[in-house]
Amino acid sequence: MSQKIILLADDDKDDAEMFCEAWADIDESIVCHCAENGDEALKILQSQDKIPEVVFLDLNMPIMNGWECLKQLKLDDRYKEIPVIMISTSSYKNDMDAAANLGAVCYFVKPNNFNDLKQVLRSIALNLDNGLKEPISDLENKYLHIFL
Numbered sequence: 001m002s003q004k005i006i007l008l009a010d011d012d013k014d015d016a017e018m019f020c021e022a023w024a025d026i027d028e029s030i031v032c033h034c035a036e037n038g039d040e041a042l043k044i045l046q047s048q049d050k051i052p053e054v055v056f057l058d059l060n061m062p063i064m065n066g067w068e069c070l071k072q073l074k075l076d077d078r079y080k081e082i083p084v085i086m087i088s089t090s091s092y093k094n095d096m097d098a099a100a101n102l103g104a105v106c107y108f109v110k111p112n113n114f115n116d117l118k119q120v121l122r123s124i125a126l127n128l129d130n131g132l133k134e135p136i137s138d139l140e141n142k143y144l145h146i147f148l
Contacts, residue, residue: 004125005050006032009041009069010058010087015110019056022118026125037061038069051082054124057104059088059095067102074103085124 006023010016020032033052035041038061045052055073057066064072066086073079086099086107099107111117 002029003050004030005048005052006030006054006056007035007041007044007052008032008056009035009038009061009066010056011036011061012058015058018114018117019121022114022121023125025118026122030125038064038066038072041069042072045079051079053083055082055084056087057084059086059090067098070099070102070104 004027008016008019010019016034016036020034023030023032033044033048035044038057040063041055041057042064057069059066066088070084070086073082073084080103083105084103086095086104087110088095088107089110091109096107108120111120
């Protein structure tokens, strides 16, 4: 079984821990790299031999927020094709629209419940090799704002 890399940038340590714990429960072949801000996420990307299957970016982080990191990813030929999913506690339509305009594949509001988070991530994990459009569309009504 080949290893799959996920990158999460989130300054909330509890959310990041829950996120990585959910990935570990879902699939042992998934390695979750965590960054506390967008700048650190870009440094992790540059230090890795393998490009992640997907990048999750929290909107509001210190040093470099999710918006700026997303812009940097989409400007870099090495990383512009990586699917980026924006995550936040915010459900503001303007944030969702901005994420779409900047090239994120979707936006979801962080679930408060660990099982809900696992359900979202499990659907994504099962389809990392097949493209994310279908599983994200299936989750749209409950958790996500879709841009694909």
